[in-house]
Amino acid sequence: MTDLPPAAxxxxxxPALPGRFVSLEGGDFAGKTTQQRLLGAWLRGLGHxxxxxxxxxxxxxxxxxRDAVLHGGDVDPRTEALLYATDRAHHVHRLxxxxxxxxxxxxxxxxxxxxxxxxxxxxxxxxxxxxALSLWATEGLLPHLTVLLDLDPGVAAARRTxxxxxxxxxxxxxxxxxREHFLALAAAEPGRYLVLDAARPAEEIHAxxxxxxxxLLPAAADAxxxxxDAxxxxxDAxxxxxDPVKATPAPxxxxxxxxxxxxxxxxxxxxxxxxxxVQR
Numbered sequence: 279m280t281d282l283p284p285a286a287x288x289x290x291x292x293p294a295l296p297g298r299f300v301s302l303e304g305g306d307f308a309g310k311t312t313q314q315r316l317l318g319a320w321l322r323g324l325g326h327x328x329x330x331x332x333x334x335x336x337x338x339x340x341x342x343x344r345d346a347v348l349h350g351g352d353v354d355p356r357t358e359a360l361l362y363a364t365d366r367a368h369h370v371h372r373l374x375x376x377x378x379x380x381x382x383x384x385x386x387x388x389x390x391x392x393x394x395x396x397x398x399x400x401x402x403x404x405x406x407x408x409x410a411l412s413l414w415a416t417e418g419l420l421p422h423l424t425v426l427l428d429l430d431p432g433v434a435a436a437r438r439t440x441x442x443x444x445x446x447x448x449x450x451x452x453x454x455x456x457r458e459h460f461l462a463l464a465a466a467e468p469g470r471y472l473v474l475d476a477a478r479p480a481e482e483i484h485a486x487x488x489x490x491x492x493x494l495l496p497a498a499a500d501a502x503x504x505x506x507d508a509x510x511x512x513x514d515a516x517x518x519x520x521d522p523v524k525a526t527p528a529p530x531x532x533x534x535x536x537x538x539x540x541x542x543x544x545x546x547x548x549x550x551x552x553x554x555x556v557q558r
Contacts, residue, residue, distance in 0.1 A: 296496055297378035299419070301389035304427035305457055306446050307437035308476040309483065310387045313427065316484040317491075321383050325498035329377040332387040334365040337372050348443040355401040359408055362393050367415035374419070381496060390416070391424060391463055396445065399459035400452050422494050425487055426464050429476035431457060 300317070302310040314330055321328045335344035343365040347358060366389070377384050390412035398405035413420075431453035438446065464471035472490045474483050 295375070295378040296381040298383045298423075298491075298494055298496060299374065299378060299421045300383065300385045300491065301391065301421040301424045302385065302387050302427065303389070303391050303395075303424055303460060304476060305429055305431060305434050305453055305460075307434040308427035308429040309480060310427055312480050313425065313483060313487060314385050314387050316480070317385050317487060320484075320488060321385075321495075324495070326495070327377075327380065327382040329373070329382050329384045330387075331369070331373060331384065333369055333389060333392070334362060336365075336369045336374075336386070339368050339372075340365045348445065350444075352444070355397060355403055358401070359393065359397040359403055359411065362397065363411050363415045366390060366393070366412055370416040370419055383495065386421075389421060389424070391426075391460065394463060395456045395459040400448070400455040405459065405463075421470065423491055424464075424467075424471050425490075426460055426471055426473045427476035427483070428457065428461065428473055433477060 302314055304310060318328045318330050333340070334347060335341045343361055347353065347361045347365075353361070374384050374386070390409065393412055394405045394409045397403050398408035431450055434453070435450075461473070464473045472487065474486055476483070
């Protein structure tokens with residue numbers, strides 16, 4: 279196995295927000311998009327607001343950065359790492375955090391662990407340094423659950439159908455380093471990670487994700503609002519967040535239900551001018 283920088287220990291935590299944050303990680307062509315689609319349909323069926331997004335490219339600015347880093351001219355590793363961090367900072371503060379504040383379930387195709395594996399390990403910039411950069415950019419936001427779809431790079435390459443982007447054109451050794459470091463990250467944080475064999479049938483993988491995610495979900499009654507159907511930038515993705523709809527609680531001074539009085543003499547009539555208060 280290639281000698282890799284050690285996986286950094288967890289240092290961030292999701293803020294106390296009512297929503298849930300799920301990331302899908304793994305090499306290219308591991309099936310992340312398929313699992314994201316299946317998760318979205320299942321979660322909506324449970325009554326949750328669902329936001330499906332991706333990195334890079336989850337906002338209009340992110341799409342510009344995605345085109346530059348994946349389909350533009352070659353850039354040096356540090357510039358590449360900073361472009362991903364820029365996208366992540368904007369993505370989290372513009373889209374992810376507002377959705378979590380509404381109580382939505384956010385499912386992202388890639389998050390900071392991809393930068394740690396690709397730029398930190400495979401580009402040899404240092405996993406701890408790249409992780410620290412992303413945690414700084416996102417104010418320490420980590421997913422409640424990270425699903426690693428593990429697949430041999432050779433099998434993944436055979437699934438490619440179109441022209442490769444800058445990252446996909448890298449060598450087999452590069453993609454092997456990425457895979458190995460993803461597995462090292464998962465071993466370092468077993469409480470956050472779920473590692474699944476991406477060669478298994480998609481429905482089996484989906485069932486395993488559902489089983490792990492179900493206990494982490496908020497009550498479906500608290501999840502309200504529109505559910506975007508598409509991944510990627512849209513006007514709704516960057517506009518103002520709608521206020522959540524909440525059940526109206528009883529007034530704090532409302533009286534409890536009246537209990538019938540025991541039989542006895544009739545009460546004296548109220549003095550003239552006195553008003554009888556009626557609770558509604």
